[in-house]
Amino acid sequence: MRLCPLLFFICITAAFRSEARDFLVVIDPGHGGNDRGASLQVGKVSVNEKELTLLLAKELALELGKLKIGSALTREGDEFLALEDRTAFANRKQGSVFISLHMNSLMPKGGMRVPEGFESYILNTTTDESSKRLADLENQVLRDSKVTRAAQTSDIALIVKDFILDANLKPSKELACAIQLKSAESGRNRGVRQALFYVLLGADMPSVLLEAGFIAHPKDRERILNPKLRAKFARQLALAVQDFRMRKKDASIGARLTACKPT
Ligand SMILES: [Zn+2]
Helix, strand or coil, X not given: CCCCCCCHHXXXXXXHHHHHCCCEEEEEECCECCECCCEEEECCEEEEHHHHHHHHHHHHHHHHXXXXXXXXXXXXXXXXXXXXXXXXXXXXXCCCEEEEEEEEXXXXXXXXXXXXXXXXXXXXXXXXXXXXXXXXXXXXXXXXXXXXXXXXXXXXXXXXXXXXXXXXXXXXXXXXXXXXXXXXXXXXXXXXXXXXXXXXXXXXXXEEEEEEEECCCXXXXXXXXXXXXXXXXXXXXXXXXXXXHHCCCCXXXXXXXXXXXXX
16 A cells, blocks of 8 residues: 555556455355255155255345345256365355355154254354264265365365465354344344354355255245245345445444354
């Protein structure tokens, strides 16, 4: 900035460019292709996580568009994408935020009631057992495919990128909080949690993995399958992104997001 008086024109142009640069949300519909994610037989119909995440991703893109917020999807159809390819796409696109959409795959066992509601995850190595189990399931695709080696290599590279992850921790938490708070009208808010999700590890921007309900819970499933409920939920997610954008300009939003803590 000290050079600015000398390079006034260049500085003004650069400032204008960064102001004018669109805020881009990279939406990642979890799973795809051979990787169905969580799967459930409902009557004669098989419901797959990969389909629900794509439905929600497209709806979210639509709602973001209505708020004049740009978005890009890591996949537009039913195709397999390795976890690191999803964040590589986001980094290439220079996304402002990265949101990976999933459905919680927990299935009821022995008379247990299916939990309901949604939870947002931010990246962390955690000792919490249930978060660890969930992360293991979402990371399964690494062990099931030939990408394990590549992922390990990129893990090492990511240690070097530690400072990027550190810098993104606070905004990631704020984005996760915005999502949880805004969408609480649609269902049970299970809070912001932390886990080691590989799909978040590679992102060079604030990133959140949203478990948008339990696939085994009829209410949670309906929220995605029913077009009206889905549109409402997607609208709340889009408004959450808008809140995140406004958090530094609007003190009340900023205070709300700062007060929200991971569980
Ligand atoms: Zn998933």
